[in-house]
Amino acid sequence: MKIKLKYIITTVAFIGIALLILLAKSISNSDVISSDSFRILLGLNIFFICSLIILIAVQIFRLLQSVKKEITGSRLTLRLVLSFALMGIIPVLIIYLVSVNFLTKSIESWFDVKVESALEGGLTLGQKTIDILMSDIELKGKSIAYSIGNAEKEDRNNILTDLRAKFGIQDAVIFDQDSKIIELSSKKNNLIPSIPDASDLERGGEGFFGRIEEITGEDIYLKAFIPISSKNLMGEKLILQLSQPIPPSIANLALSVESVYDEYQQLTYSRNSLKIIYILTLTLVLLLALLSSVAASFVISRKFSSPLAMLADATRQISKGNYKKIISEQGKDEIGVLISSFNSMTSQLEEATKNSEKDRERLEIARTFLETILAHLTTGVIVIDDKKIIRLNNVSASKMLQNKEKKMNDIKIEKIIKNNSLFKPLYEFVETYIDDNKKNKKEISKEFRLKKEEKERTIMLQITPLRDKKNTQYVLVFDDISEVTQAQRQSAWGEIARRLAHEIKNPLTPIQLSAERIQHKFSDKLSKEDSIILERSTSVIVNQVNALKLMVNEFAEYARPPKIQKDIIRIDNLVDEVVDLYEIDKIIKIKKDKNIPIIYADQNKLRQVIINLIENSKDALEEIKNPIIKIFIRKKIGEVELIIEDNGIGIPDEIIERIFEPYVTSKKAGTGLGLAIVHKIIEEHEGKIKIERINTSGTRVIIKFKSGKK
Amino acid sequence: MRYFKKISIIIIIVIGLLLIVDRLPSIEENEILIKDVVIKNSEGLNKINFNQEMKFDPIVMKAINKGIPLVFKVTLRVVEVGDIWPTKTLSKKVGHYQIEYKSLRKVYKIRDINGNSYEYKYIDEAVQKILKVENFEFTFINDYKNYELWLNVALDRKKLPKPLQVNYFDTTWYMISNKSIHKL
Numbered sequence: 001m002k003i004k005l006k007y008i009i010t011t012v013a014f015i016g017i018a019l020l021i022l023l024a025k026s027i028s029n030s031d032v033i034s035s036d037s038f039r040i041l042l043g044l045n046i047f048f049i050c051s052l053i054i055l056i057a058v059q060i061f062r063l064l065q066s067v068k069k070e071i072t073g074s075r076l077t078l079r080l081v082l083s084f085a086l087m088g089i090i091p092v093l094i095i096y097l098v099s100v101n102f103l104t105k106s107i108e109s110w111f112d113v114k115v116e117s118a119l120e121g122g123l124t125l126g127q128k129t130i131d132i133l134m135s136d137i138e139l140k141g142k143s144i145a146y147s148i149g150n151a152e153k154e155d156r157n158n159i160l161t162d163l164r165a166k167f168g169i170q171d172a173v174i175f176d177q178d179s180k181i182i183e184l185s186s187k188k189n190n191l192i193p194s195i196p197d198a199s200d201l202e203r204g205g206e207g208f209f210g211r212i213e214e215i216t217g218e219d220i221y222l223k224a225f226i227p228i229s230s231k232n233l234m235g236e237k238l239i240l241q242l243s244q245p246i247p248p249s250i251a252n253l254a255l256s257v258e259s260v261y262d263e264y265q266q267l268t269y270s271r272n273s274l275k276i277i278y279i280l281t282l283t284l285v286l287l288l289a290l291l292s293s294v295a296a297s298f299v300i301s302r303k304f305s306s307p308l309a310m311l312a313d314a315t316r317q318i319s320k321g322n323y324k325k326i327i328s329e330q331g332k333d334e335i336g337v338l339i340s341s342f343n344s345m346t347s348q349l350e351e352a353t354k355n356s357e358k359d360r361e362r363l364e365i366a367r368t369f370l371e372t373i374l375a376h377l378t379t380g381v382i383v384i385d386d387k388k389i390i391r392l393n394n395v396s397a398s399k400m401l402q403n404k405e406k407k408m409n410d411i412k413i414e415k416i417i418k419n420n421s422l423f424k425p426l427y428e429f430v431e432t433y434i435d436d437n438k439k440n441k442k443e444i445s446k447e448f449r450l451k452k453e454e455k456e457r458t459i460m461l462q463i464t465p466l467r468d469k470k471n472t473q474y475v476l477v478f479d480d481i482s483e484v485t486q487a488q489r490q491s492a493w494g495e496i497a498r499r500l501a502h503e504i505k506n507p508l509t510p511i512q513l514s515a516e517r518i519q520h521k522f523s524d525k526l527s528k529e530d531s532i533i534l535e536r537s538t539s540v541i542v543n544q545v546n547a548l549k550l551m552v553n554e555f556a557e558y559a560r561p562p563k564i565q566k567d568i569i570r571i572d573n574l575v576d577e578v579v580d581l582y583e584i585d586k587i588i589k590i591k592k593d594k595n596i597p598i599i600y601a602d603q604n605k606l607r608q609v610i611i612n613l614i615e616n617s618k619d620a621l622e623e624i625k626n627p628i629i630k631i632f633i634r635k636k637i638g639e640v641e642l643i644i645e646d647n648g649i650g651i652p653d654e655i656i657e658r659i660f661e662p663y664v665t666s667k668k669a670g671t672g673l674g675l676a677i678v679h680k681i682i683e684e685h686e687g688k689i690k691i692e693r694i695n696t697s698g699t700r701v702i703i704k705f706k707s708g709k710k
Numbered sequence: 711m712r713y714f715k716k717i718s719i720i721i722i723i724v725i726g727l728l729l730i731v732d733r734l735p736s737i738e739e740n741e742i743l744i745k746d747v748v749i750k751n752s753e754g755l756n757k758i759n760f761n762q763e764m765k766f767d768p769i770v771m772k773a774i775n776k777g778i779p780l781v782f783k784v785t786l787r788v789v790e791v792g793d794i795w796p797t798k799t800l801s802k803k804v805g806h807y808q809i810e811y812k813s814l815r816k817v818y819k820i821r822d823i824n825g826n827s828y829e830y831k832y833i834d835e836a837v838q839k840i841l842k843v844e845n846f847e848f849t850f851i852n853d854y855k856n857y858e859l860w861l862n863v864a865l866d867r868k869k870l871p872k873p874l875q876v877n878y879f880d881t882t883w884y885m886i887s888n889k890s891i892h893k894l
Contacts, residue, residue: 053726127814266778
């Protein structure tokens, strides 16, 4: 269980105050607390102060650790602790020094020389008074002793009584040397005399001996012992004892002076101890006050710094995006108002952030949407600024500009295009457009035919300026329309072919029939030579008409409207069937994967494709020593691949790009429509066809069909 | 080294505490030596006589002359020495004797352990008188078991003026005897 520091310090402070009160009590003259208790209290106080020191040391250590670990609020707490501690220490130290000085001087001032002299004078006066009284009683005693010594034995008592009364002595007793009472006279009738010490009598026997006796602390008696000597005593040794009280007024005063003198002497003697004890107590009070103030400074500092630390922590949390951090209210003072404002600000910030987040999400969705569209666009899109630096581009743009990196941001468009001279005209056009200082430039588009190493591409470029307050950016949209133009050409060719076929085919049969009829009718009627010429001429006509018919039929095939009858077929079986027709040649090798999937296609059209391609290969192999045609049928994911390759003379580079266009052929006798028809059939089957040169020699045609029923 | 740096404050505090604690028992005591102990038993009454040796510091002498009374406390215990528990107090008797200077009459007044008063003009005579303790009576029935008499003499600090009592650091006033043990 973790006990809060403030409770510990409060408890410790109360204990300390209680101990100090007890200690202060113990050094006063009160008997409530004994010196043994003082010893215990002193020990307890020292122990308590040491505990407080340890407590503070631990707190300082923890605080320094916190500062080292850069815990929020620890530096402020340290600063506050130092400030509060100094605020406590400086005045307390001043008070302490002044108090010690004041105390020392005060104690010294108690012991004034004049007071001491006066007391000594008073005591001496008392002593002198007693001495005078003693001298008086000595004289009287000697007089009585002389009279008794010269008196008869039977007169002693009368003389003693008379003289005692005459001299005003209270008691007079005559002892012999064995302490036996010989005569007795007293002012009080009922006197029972006390027997003096043998030593007193012995000393009295040798001469006058006086003694002062204090009885019950109030009465002082003078006792005088005087020897009685006379010839009449006949060797008898008598001692006269006189007892005379000092008058009460004098005795009381003398005793009072003695008492005060003794107390003063004791006090004088113990003043150093007194100083030590007071200074010690004062030091303990100082230490307790100092340590308490330092300990309290921890509590107060934490109280002050805690809300600020919470604020700092909350600020940090907010900076991390945690707007749920609400600080508990801390009263109605300035800090409370600050916290309240902070909480309010946090709520508003959270609301604003939520809205901003929503906006950002919407923006992100829009951006993603745009990016997705751009990414999936086959059209290349590039946004450049007026310094021709690319700010945005899509993947198609990179591909079309043949750039390795998909992203071309912050790169000058010049750099991209410089790598590929194919696009030089394109760049020049863009540069001219951007560098043109015309205001309100309009959208512009242009078609470019770019040719490099016999490769021709048709690019359509559109430039749209985007203006904002500061800058103008340009959106370059370019599209590779090579295939479109090719398709358009093919379509145009198809149309021409269809019309030509129609227009040419009609008169061919009458021409052929007319030629045959002319030969038939006039061959017998002409001379042999003429007949030969006629036959040759009509044969030429018929042959050429047949050739024209063939050409027109091929045209018709090329130009026919797409009409295919798809069905489920197995391409491997179809290939086998076609290859069987060329069994005699033994130059065709088939290699096929197992379990070739079915395709959905027009069997007759595909047969025509395969025959066409094999015929092309055969034509290419005419002058080749080891001719070979390889057919591969491969199973691919979702596709069936048909490859027909030969080691023939191959297709020249200059026509390979346009090989599927009509009338593009490398053969001397070809119409140039075979591959165009193949291409058309494959396109009608939504397949793909590609033709390529094999490195050494030969041609490879790759056809891909979608596998499955549809 | 770094660890020591960290705990340096604690080390300083502990050393400080040790110094304070060390200071407390280091207070020297002026020992009173008990000797010539004679225990007499006459007519069922036990009496003890003993002499003492104690060094009266000039400060103590001065204190006496300043009128500070010195009261000595004599504690006498009859204990039974057991096997399991070492001691069992059978009886205890406490007596006091004192010396005091009477400034008015310039005499040193002695009150012995039995309450008798004596006055001496000179301090040496008075001191000689208080060093002898005679006829201090105590009750004890000797049935010849394993009994011991434990005797202690000490200056009674409670009778000193308050400042001297509480001045714990002034060692002059710690006059105490060793425990004098005698077989009964």
